[in-house]
Each structure stands twice: as C-alpha cells, then as structure tokens.
Amino acid sequence: MERAPEFTKEQIAAAQYYASLTPPIDLDPRIASLVRDLIGRVADKWTMLILDVLAEKSPLRFSRLSELVEGISQKMLTQTLRAMERDGLVVRTVYPVVPPKVEYKLTDLGITLGAAFCGVWVWAANNLDTVEKARQEFDQRPR
Amino acid sequence: MERAPEFTKEQIAAAQYYASLTPPIDLDPRIASLVRDLIGRVADKWTMLILDVLAEKSPLRFSRLSELVEGISQKMLTQTLRAMERDGLVVRTVYPVVPPKVEYKLTDLGITLGAAFCGVWVWAANNLDTVEKARQEFDQRPR
DNA sequence: CCGGATCCCGAGTGATACTG
DNA sequence: CAGTATCACTCGGGATCCGG
Numbered sequence: 001m002e003r004a005p006e007f008t009k010e011q012i013a014a015a016q017y018y019a020s021l022t023p024p025i026d027l028d029p030r031i032a033s034l035v036r037d038l039i040g041r042v043a044d045k046w047t048m049l050i051l052d053v054l055a056e057k058s059p060l061r062f063s064r065l066s067e068l069v070e071g072i073s074q075k076m077l078t079q080t081l082r083a084m085e086r087d088g089l090v091v092r093t094v095y096p097v098v099p100p101k102v103e104y105k106l107t108d109l110g111i112t113l114g115a116a117f118c119g120v121w122v123w124a125a126n127n128l129d130t131v132e133k134a135r136q137e138f139d140q141r142p143r
Numbered sequence: 144m145e146r147a148p149e150f151t152k153e154q155i156a157a158a159q160y161y162a163s164l165t166p167p168i169d170l171d172p173r174i175a176s177l178v179r180d181l182i183g184r185v186a187d188k189w190t191m192l193i194l195d196v197l198a199e200k201s202p203l204r205f206s207r208l209s210e211l212v213e214g215i216s217q218k219m220l221t222q223t224l225r226a227m228e229r230d231g232l233v234v235r236t237v238y239p240v241v242p243p244k245v246e247y248k249l250t251d252l253g254i255t256l257g258a259a260f261c262g263v264w265v266w267a268a269n270n271l272d273t274v275e276k277a278r279q280e281f282d283q284r285p286r
Numbered sequence: 287c288c289g290g291a292t293c294c295c296g297a298g299t300g301a302t303a304c305t306g
Numbered sequence: 307c308a309g310t311a312t313c314a315c316t317c318g319g320g321a322t323c324c325g326g
Binding site: 287288289290291292293294295296297298299300301302303304305306 | 307308309310311312313314315316317318319320321322323324325326
C-alpha cells in the first residue's frame with residue numbers, strides 16, 4: 001500500500017517527453033476559438049472522470065457507472081453522458097428488457113480523448129504532494 | 144490564413160504516442176481518490192484556458208489576461224488565479240506603483256501541467272470536425 | 287427493479303458598479 | 307489598474323416520481 005503509483009514506463013516517458021516540449025502554440029484565430037469552445041466542453045470534471053472509468057472498463061451499465069464515478073449525482077451522470085454521446089465520445093446501447101439495461105462504451109474518438117488526458121493523470125499522480133505542500137504554504141502565509 | 148494548425152512535429156509525435164498507450168491504470172485506492180480530487184480542481188475550463196495563455200506568453204498583467212482569456216469575468220479570473228496560485232501553478236507579483244501593476248506567471252509546476260494538457264489541445268484541434276459532425280448527426284436523430 | 291425525468295433548493299457564476 | 311461588493315440568475319445536488 002506504500003508507494004503505489006505504477007504507470008507503465010512508457011507512460012512516464014511520454015509524460016516527461018511532453019513536459020519537455022514547448023507549450024501549445026497558436027493556430028489560425030478562427031480555428032483557435034473553435035478549439036477553445038471544444039476544450040471548454042471537454043475540460044470538465046465529470047467528463048474526465050467518466051472518461052477515465054470507461055477507459056478502464058467498458059462497456060458499463062448506468063448503475064455501475066454511478067458507483068464508479070465517485071460523488072456524481074444521477075442527474076449529472078445522465079447529463080454528461082448525453083453530452084458525450086452527442087459529441088461522439090460514447091455509444092449508448094439500450095437493451096429492451098425488463099428491468100431496463102443500458103450500456104455505455106467509448107467510441108474510438110472517446111478512446112483517443114482518454115489517451116490525450118492521460119498526461120494530465122500522470123501529472124496529477126506525480127505532483128500530488130507538490131501541490132499539497134504548496135497549498136499548506138499558501139494557507140499559512142500572512143493575510 | 145488557410146490551414147494553420149501547425150504543431151511541432153514533436154508535439155504531433157507525442158500525441159500519437161499517447162494515443163497508442165493503454166488508458167490510465169489503477170493506483171492505490173487512497174491515492175487514486177486524491178488524484179481524482181486534484182483532477183477535479185485542475186480539469187476546469189477556466190484553469191485550462193488561463194494556463195494556455197500563460198503558457199504562450201508570460202508574465203501577463205491582470206487586464207491583459209482578461210482580454211486574452213476570452214469570455215471570462217473578472218470574478219472568475221481572480222478566483223481561478225487565486226486557486227492556481229494556492230496550488231503552486233502561478234506566481235503573483237505585485238509592483239507597489241500607482242496605478243497598480245500585478246503580474247502573473249507560471250511556475251515550473253504550472254509549466255509541466257500546461258505540457259500535460261498539451262495532448263488535449265492537440266486532440267481538440269485534430270478532432271474538431273469529427274465532433275462537429277457527430278453533433279449534427281446526433282441532433283438530427285429522431286427523438 | 288433500472289434508467290432517467292422532474293421539481294425544489296442552495297451554492298456557484300456572471301454582469302455591473304464601486305473603491306484603493 | 308486590479309480587484310471587491312452586490313445582486314440576479316443559472317446550475318448542480320437530492321429527493322421523488324414514472325415508464326418499461
């Protein structure tokens with residue numbers, strides 16, 4: 001239980017590689033604005049969390065998802081899944097049985113987004129205590 | 144103005160590399176929960192957008208930031224910058240002059256987070272029209 | 287019984303005005 | 307210029323209801 005992280009060596013290497021790159025550079029202004037819009041929708045707490053559990057295990061039923069995505073309300077789960085379906089990130093399959101059974105799984109597009117977010121997960125895991133330390137320091141600074 | 148994307152070859156390569164990786168794998172449950180918390184705070188629309196403009200050009204004054212981060216209110220700008228400062232992502236420098244001058248720049252930690260988000264930006268730029276097409280299709284599907 | 291739609295309420299967000 | 311204060315409003319969470 002001590003350590004635990006455990007990413008593949010490839011993931012670590014990729015993260016370090018990313019970290020060595022220059023930051024994002026600019027695009028055509030019109031496209032850039034569209035990209036920002038898209039980022040705005042996709043850079044959402046619940047979207048990322050849902051994406052993550054679906055990336056690990058898929059397909060999943062609605063009820064299983066609400067267990068695995070810790071802290072989410074049914075409302076936001078439904079809502080976020082709908083948006084993700086609309087954006088082509090997940091497919092929703094309804095089985096006409098009783099009791100109802102609805103499964104969600106990532107599309108190929110969703111999988112690539114999950115992979116893109118991978119760097120953020122690695123970052124979070126690696127810098128957890130750095131951030132924690134920064135917070136404590138900040139909170140103790142004189143007002 | 145035609146095309147325009149233009150990422151470095153290294154960025155493209157890194158993105159493709161990421162996309163080829165397996166999705167994030169699990170950690171120690173306790174740590175995983177902390178990581179999720181951190182993701183929750185950092186995977187925020189405004190945080191990403193601010194991070195991006197600061198990554199491109201830094202340091203920036205408050206007023207310049209509010210111009211560059213399109214659509215943000217002063218309130219959310221202040222609030223998000225404070226949170227980012229607390230998390231050790233940005234440094235805030237106050238010059239005791241009149242009129243006031245306050246500059247924000249990324250810390251090294253902030254730079255690495257920006258780099259980690261890079262994959263998402265690349266994804267968004269690459270899949271813009273795929274998403275747009277998916278939306279149109281979805282919206283036209285019978286109710 | 288499961289998936290999810292609806293309603294209500296409190297917290298968070300945005301626009302505007304104001305201040306050191 | 308860089309914020310804070312105020313207020314109206316939207317959005318998210320929880321409980322409840324419902325159709326298959």
